[in-house]
């Protein structure tokens with residue numbers, strides 16, 4: 412599993428709650444940025460904001476985030492952490508697995524209907540809240556490696572989904588890296604093939620030979636099918652489809668090249 416997992420999402424999405432459950436199940440340490448904030452400033456986010464204002468809160472939040480980004484475990488953030496570009500940059504630059512806990516605004520309001528520790532929620536009008544929701548929603552989406560829909564799921568189910576994602580991710584990562592490298596080799600070869608196609612077009616032009624030579628194309632397909640007949644990865648259909656793409660792209664290039672010279 413990746414070293415650091417960061418939970419992001421709106422107030423009331425369950426970052427703190429799910430963080431605790433996830434830490435319990437996976438036996439990893441948990442760091443709640445709001446708790447860390449209180450440890451560092453001796454004031455809760457609510458007290459701090461009331462005494463020193465939101466701007467100062469955000470500056471201090473950034474300092475705390477910065478100092479904890481290589482935390483070896485789970486970090487549950489405060490919902491407003493994405494408000495600052497610097498925080499977003501810090502999260503982007505970290506190697507952490509970023510999990511977006513998504514829920515509906517209606518759900519948040521229901522969950523937090525009796526809340527009295529979230530000053531942001533209290534001070535906002537419905538329209539401000541909706542705007543804040545929309546603005547932050549985009550950031551959560553862009554910053555995260557995965558979105559976990561939390562509506563109607565209990566924290567254990569959500570934690571299990573995160574574990575599944577991270578395990579899958581760990582197993583898939585080296586394999587995907589191999590696939591990515593092979594894809595690049597394939598496209599380098601395709602590029603080399605088109606270099607040769609360019610030379611073929613020049614020769615055809617000098618010889619006044621036609622660009623499309625169907626017997627030659629049939630021959631190429633037949634030879635490939637024969638040569639790969641023992642290879643169970645390469646079916647005749649695959650050869651047909653891939654060669655059709657290569658042929659049509661080559662014909663188009665040859666035609667364009669010969670037309671250009673005319």
Ligand SMILES: Nc1ncnc2c1ncn2[C@@H]1O[C@H](COP(=O)(O)OP(=O)(O)O)[C@@H](O)[C@H]1O
Nearest residue numbers: 421422423424425426427428429522564565566
């Ligand atoms: N999946 C869930 N289903 C129902 N209630 C939840 C869920 N996750 C959190 N809650 C409740 O919502 C409230 C806010 O949760 P919290 O973890 O503090 O959210 P956050 O840290 O994202 O602001 C708490 O009362 C918590 O018990």
Ligand SMILES: O=C(O)C1=C[C@@H](OP(=O)(O)O)[C@@H](O)[C@H](O)C1
Nearest residue numbers: 421422423456489490491529531
């Ligand atoms: O959304 C916000 O701006 C805030 C969210 C809070 O954390 P939770 O998201 O855990 O409620 C806390 O950091 C502070 O009250 C500000």
Ligand SMILES: [Mg+2]
Nearest residue numbers: 426427445488
């Ligand atoms: Mg929280």
